[in-house]
Amino acid sequence: MVFPSGGPLGQRLNDFLCHHPVARELLADAQWIEGDVHWRKNLPYFSSTYAGDGFVLVGDAGAFLDPFYSPGMDWVSFTSTAAAELILMERRGERIDALIEDHNRRFVGSYARWFEGVYKDKYEYMGDYELMRLGFLLDLGLYYLGVASQPFKRGPKAFREPIFSTARSIPVFRLMRIYARRLAAMGRSRRQRGCFGRYNARHRFMFGGYTFAPASARHIVKALLGWGALELGEGWRTWFGTAGARTAELKGKCGDHKPNAPFPLTPALSVGERETHSPILEVQQRRGV
Numbered sequence: 001m002v003f004p005s006g007g008p009l010g011q012r013l014n015d016f017l018c019h020h021p022v023a024r025e026l027l028a029d030a031q032w033i034e035g036d037v038h039w040r041k042n043l044p045y046f047s048s049t050y051a052g053d054g055f056v057l058v059g060d061a062g063a064f065l066d067p068f069y070s071p072g073m074d075w076v077s078f079t080s081t082a083a084a085e086l087i088l089m090e091r092r093g094e095r096i097d098a099l100i101e102d103h104n105r106r107f108v109g110s111y112a113r114w115f116e117g118v119y120k121d122k123y124e125y126m127g128d129y130e131l132m133r134l135g136f137l138l139d140l141g142l143y144y145l146g147v148a149s150q151p152f153k154r155g156p157k158a159f160r161e162p163i164f165s166t167a168r169s170i171p172v173f174r175l176m177r178i179y180a181r182r183l184a185a186m187g188r189s190r191r192q193r194g195c196f197g198r199y200n201a202r203h204r205f206m207f208g209g210y211t212f213a214p215a216s217a218r219h220i221v222k223a224l225l226g227w228g229a230l231e232l233g234e235g236w237r238t239w240f241g242t243a244g245a246r247t248a249e250l251k252g253k254c255g256d257h258k259p260n261a262p263f264p265l266t267p268a269l270s271v272g273e274r275e276t277h278s279p280i281l282e283v284q285q286r287r288g289v
């Protein structure tokens with residue numbers, strides 16, 4: 001399904017949404033207001049300077065990355081903690097030039113890494129059940145382990161360390177960047193081969209959730225194993241760039257699984273999670289949609 005081109009934006013959005021039977025029902029009598037529907041191709045923005053002589057940026061004023069995981073309040077915490085420290089030091093008459101330089105370096109690096117590790121090319125595989133499920137489990141698990149748990153374990157001082165600004169967090173950033181790139185590459189390859197979303201129908205991922213308990217990390221390990229299995233099963237098609245993808249395209253293969261076969265990849269992921277059939281899809285089937 002592609003976003004329609006040509007015509008008023010409101011009409012295109014309506015047509016796009018109405019591909020889905022539930023949206024069709026919800027929007028049956030809806031009217032859009034001309035000029036009130038907007039399109040943004042690139043949502044994220046970030047600054048090159050977060051503090052200077054007499055100013056410091058906090059929250060969305062400094063950067064906004066993506067609404068997908070709703071990280072706005074995390075950034076409000078990191079930026080306002082750092083801003084408060086700078087302001088207090090300045091008001092005590094301390095020299096803060098070096099600190100401002102450090103502040104800018106840390107936040108520029110932090111936002112850039114968080115964007116690259118989590119959001120860059122996310123939409124290449126968002127919409128594919130298998131790929132997004134793995135990406136979601138890894139993103140969320142590493143976030144819980146490395147970000148959300150920290151203020152609970154270490155108190156407010158955790159807010160002094162923006163995401164991926166410390167040396168020990170860089171390997172995690174690299175891991176996230178690698179699997180994000182690989183899932184995006186597999187998403188692109190699946191689109192080329194007409195296999196994107198091949199297991200979407202009748203699958204819905206309901207995850208029990210992470211906790212801060214160390215045992216919760218097992219879901220991350222299982223997801224990493226699932227990713228490894230996926231690499232061996234089909235990732236090899238894109239290991240060597242576009243040439244590999246093209247060869248695979250010529251072969252026209254989606255894989256050895258039948259299109260409606262049960263999700264074959266990660267039996268290990270089933271612990272603590274529920275994959276359920278979607279009632280919406282069942283309703284559609286009963287209606288013969």
Ligand SMILES: Cc1cc2nc3c(=O)[nH]c(=O)nc-3n(C[C@H](O)[C@H](O)[C@H](O)COP(=O)(O)OP(=O)(O)OC[C@H]3O[C@@H](n4cnc5c(N)ncnc54)[C@H](O)[C@@H]3O)c2cc1C
Nearest residue numbers: 058059060061062063064067069070071072073074075076
């Ligand atoms: C729909 C939506 C859902 C979201 N969901 C989540 C979520 O679940 N979790 C999460 O963490 N984050 C979420 N966010 C992001 C989060 O809301 C923002 O990151 C956060 O509100 C940023 O806070 P802020 O104070 O920097 O900016 P804002 O909340 O935008 O506050 C800026 C304020 O400044 C005012 N203002 C602007 N210009 C001027 C001016 N010239 N003079 C005076 N006042 C001015 C504005 O009116 C506004 O009140 C969501 C954002 C949106 C839009």
